[in-house]
Amino acid sequence: LDTQLKRLPHCGAKLRFTENHDQPRTMKRFEGDETRFLAWSAFMAFLPGAHLVYAGQEAGSDHLPSLFDLDPVQWCPPDEDSVSQCDPGYGFPYSVFFSKLNTIKLEVAELTHRSPGTRFAVMDAIPCLTAIWRGGNKAESYLLLARLDDSLGASLPVPLKDGQYFNLLEDTQDGGAMPVQVSDGKMDLSYPCIVVAKASQLKLGRMSPKVGWIEATNAEGSEASPDGAADGLLAGA
Template sequence: MTNKFNELKNKVIYEIFLRNYSKSGTFNEVYCDLERIKKLGVDIIWFMPFYPIGKKNRKGNYGSPYSISKYDEISYEYGGIDQFKKIIKKSKELGMQVMIDIVFNHTSNDSYISKNHKDWFILNDDGDFFRKEPDWFDIADLNFKNSELWDYLINILKFWKDIGVEGFRCDVASLIPLNFWEKARSQVDPEKKLIWLAESMEPEYLRALRKEGYDVVSDTELYRVFDYTYDYDGYEKIHKYFKGEIELSGIVEYIKTQQTIYPRESLKMRFLENHDKPRIASLISSKQRLKNWTTFYMTLPGSSLIYAGQEIKDDKYPDLFEKTSINWDDGDYEFLNFIKKIIVISKEIKAESKYFEINEVKKGVVEVKWTGEKYDYLIILNLEEKYGNIFLNNFYEGYDMINKEKIKLNKKYKLQKEPLIIKSIK
């Protein structure tokens, strides 16, 4: 296995939307919270866009952070570049890396470059700005047929790298030509030391765009450049599951499929929620069931994403266009301590193990196995709060990693509400 794969395979990413992170919504609150974030088990802090937001055709009162008017500035309400540098410095001291959002598919309608380089944009027959997604009326799509645009955007990446940023989360990366990304990484990160995360597309959306004639890039192609892709193909199954359109078996079988359709050392960023999707606590009201789902997704191959507030069971729908601050004072801190514990466990499992296996052993109950050179790990997840017994292939004796005690399991196991993780010596 490559060093980069081993370095990234068990990382935890923490997503921050500055506007809604706190009541004041500034860098200062995040700076003061860095020790808590580190203690949670975070390795990479991902800042959603903090750039100035366009005013023309703005959505909502505050506007989308993805409608950017200038790529090399920080919006005044968040704080200055010096405050951001302090966060980078302190994060490094704590052993965390800072990743920022890069939004190169489009800018706001009144961006700096839209006023000075209109020829860098896709225009319709009337000479007006065009967008692939009509509902995104607050943005204008860039035209990657222009080589000057490439140079400009690559210099933007170099600008943030020079400030100390160690990773780029690339918005709707599938909509941008792959050869641009190849050139960008070769010039900005030739030694491949930075973290590159592609927001890839949900398969249904990708198919729809291709049907419209757009040359969009698949996850498999993106791995030629990127370290991670979004697990949107997996999330598509979760979305259908919670809508009642498929059974749990549909998720399990697709996870098995992922093990064969992607390159051997490819990595997914696994998530139950993000800024574009509902809070998982709004979909799962039972804490025991939520613990099982959280353990499930944190122990799948790849990195795990926590969207700030998820760790305290925030259930408010993320609003990109208004201010809806996380209520940290009213959070579920017992759940936070549970997530801390699962993060530690999941990191060990992925670091120690080489082979992953998953099966639905009873309707609503999933068995995950990780196999390593020294240890084996058995994870039993009661995802639908079922009762009764399941039958295991073997007798298990080992260490209950959640409750921190020795345990013995017969082949007949009585289901519990809480997840179970057993570590056994080979």
């Protein structure tokens, strides 16, 4: 990330993705490990820049389609004739997850527009990937915690003060954001990735970024335009 920041123009937009037509699917590379699939997908979407979901990724496909022959994504079980006949939970098991990521992406873009000086930083990688978007007035923040390895256990130290937060990537049965608790500086990260956001009540502890703060402004230093922000055109991407 540091290298990218030095090479890209300040007003550039980096395209972020975990899958494309030239590389094996992440489900293939991770040998079906859902934890790493979700964690890395969330982290790449959370980074500054535009986010790409490669066709079939929302189905958890592990097959890299041909570029030159008809090779459609297998959305349904082989014995089904069409997507409409699929069990809704089968054909697109991660569509809700990616939809939530896109919603967060738009909310962050709106934050950069209304709060000049909004910045991004990667805080840590071990024991979990930790990144933050922080509004210019420090009153609004989005914090991502992504667990990369099941062997680390579920209860991990996080850069948050004790209290209750809400995971924007996971729903309760009634459709609300799933509450998560920080106790003694640790959070139960049983779900692979968590994004928490609050206004002035967000209780951030002392944080020292591993990748320096990136300010989401354009080359002239003015705030990002709403149209550009909606397209993921965040400076420093």
